[in-house]
Amino acid sequence: MPTGSGHTKAILASKVQGTPVYNTTGQKIGEVEDVVLDKTTDRIMFAALGFGGVLGIGEKYAAVPWSMLDYQPDRGGYVVPMSEDVIKKAPTYDLDDLTNDDGQIREASYTYYNVPRSQ
Amino acid sequence: MPTGSGHTKAILASKVQGTPVYNTTGQKIGEVEDVVLDKTTDRIMFAALGFGGVLGIGEKYAAVPWSMLDYQPDRGGYVVPMSEDVIKKAPTYDLDDLTNDDGQIREASYTYYNVPRSQ
Numbered sequence: 001m002p003t004g005s006g007h008t009k010a011i012l013a014s015k016v017q018g019t020p021v022y023n024t025t026g027q028k029i030g031e032v033e034d035v036v037l038d039k040t041t042d043r044i045m046f047a048a049l050g051f052g053g054v055l056g057i058g059e060k061y062a063a064v065p066w067s068m069l070d071y072q073p074d075r076g077g078y079v080v081p082m083s084e085d086v087i088k089k090a091p092t093y094d095l096d097d098l099t100n101d102d103g104q105i106r107e108a109s110y111t112y113y114n115v116p117r118s119q
Numbered sequence: 120m121p122t123g124s125g126h127t128k129a130i131l132a133s134k135v136q137g138t139p140v141y142n143t144t145g146q147k148i149g150e151v152e153d154v155v156l157d158k159t160t161d162r163i164m165f166a167a168l169g170f171g172g173v174l175g176i177g178e179k180y181a182a183v184p185w186s187m188l189d190y191q192p193d194r195g196g197y198v199v200p201m202s203e204d205v206i207k208k209a210p211t212y213d214l215d216d217l218t219n220d221d222g223q224i225r226e227a228s229y230t231y232y233n234v235p236r237s238q
Contacts, residue, residue, distance in 0.1 A: 010155050010218045010220045010221070010224075011156050012167070012217070013133075013154040015218075034132055037154065037185075039128050041237065042163040042185045044162065065161075066161045071158065095131065100129070102128050
């Protein structure tokens, strides 16, 4: 059964990877590089957003709470409610940092983006 | 900080995709095709396991609870405690079914594999 917005709840991780991300004014701010999963629970830790970088060289990724990603079909991408200032100052990590983590980055992402921790 | 088994909790979805899956006797039974995520919560719905198929043509996928996947570094893959009978009779779906779903397949997977629902 679809959700209120006419979509079903399920999405393949592979469909999320590479999806562009826009701010609320329609500016492209990056794309979803990957989704970080918790091996020990069935939680999605966060999305790894690339905010630039050339061909991924030396690129760093912001850890963004999954609940911030609002897919808008007419844009063909996610819209996240972040000001330019928030994006510019966002803590970023390389992919090794993200996978050598035990939940601290998830905690930090909820705090930085001021998003309620999921139940 | 690593878990008891010496690993950290976090893993990239892209690292899970394509990982081989073995039964407890060491036989390869398939591989993880993809991970299905819930858009409306931060839950991993289940893993989509391919149990064969030639070049993915006409392949169907079993929806397996995330908690069943136990990564064993010495095997380079996941080990799942499923008997041959359970595998043979497992309900399978095509990828469209899996993404046109609203949680019923997750429920069915917990029931079929007799796995506790996650909290």
